[in-house]
Amino acid sequence: MERSAAEKPFKPVKLCSYHFCPLSLFHPVTIIYDLNYGETEAKLVEARRLLHHRLALPSDRPMLRVANALKFNEVDPISSRSLEAKRLVDVHIGSAGSGVAGGQTSLVEGSYEYYHYLQDHLDDDGWGCAYRSLQTIISWFRLQQYTNVPVPSHREIQETLVSIGDKDPSFIGSREWIGAIELSFVLDKLLGVTCKILNVRSGAEMPDKCRELAMHFTTQGSPVMIGGGVLAYTLLGIDYNEFTGESSFLILDPHYTGGEDLKTIRAGGWCGWKRAISSTGQEFFLRNKFYNLLLPQRPSTV
């Protein structure tokens, strides 16, 4: 506290104490943070790194961020902005099998919230699917305790893109489409998260990416956004047989316009396994379109 006051004698400090009990410690600790600094400020990262070192905590994952703090009075730890029904989480659990014989399944690790069209009284039908996929991804980072930055609204996403210079100010309040590149910029700016982008020249080549996607789910475990052929999807898993080449993609579809009802979502195929080529020969990924896959990386940071 003295250090904060000494460094910025004329700036009011916003000190707040948080309690933590990481698994490797036998007792809780209390840390006092100056909330004037955002979580990704280099100064706070260094302070946390020193604390990790003093407490003999691993240095490659967040354990002492505000998001990791013990919560005592909160009933709902997931801060959802929905005024009505609570958002559904992990809707893929319990869904029917992929149908790939002898396949190797790799799935998203941890929890996420299902964001889709028309939630929060916002009519984004026809333009907001990439925004919704981004919200699902950010909810994953929140639920895995990497951040407590609130899931941004469509407007806040647009404001972020304008603030970094990627879009003109007229973009705010518009219904303009965005894609994987914009998602990577917002994740970098708001959460400090790096993303890898896989460019796939043709939808017919998507099955060739299964090995890389399986590696992503195994090592990173974060949801993937697929952008291409005018549609955005969130990818939650891969099942593929490397010998037969059969592949299936666990897709969470942000274009759903119904209510928060798991039965309806499952019955309508809004979350489920999609074969690259269906039994009727229909392609899920179009061969004459390119696709960009956004693979958010877990920050190796404290």
Add this chain to the structure above:
Amino acid sequence: MSGGKVSFKVTLTSDPKLPYKVFSVPEEAPFTAVLKFAAEEFKVPPQTSAIITNDGVGINPQQSAGNVFLKHGSDLRLIPRDRVGSSSS
């Protein structure tokens, strides 16, 4: 330090032959200029193109070329931007 130049090798990944071009720009030049030159050389629209590193990390072009060179090196790729939004029927 000013007056120095940095070079980038930009590969067009949408072409299976993987053509590339090498650009040399002043360090202080905005990276948007590299994106624009690369897109024009490859005859693709700059507004719907993006540059990523060889590892696939996206690069925000609103920074200096020198900054990009230091952070990401010189081996880059030009990819088309997807813009998605239509509701599926």
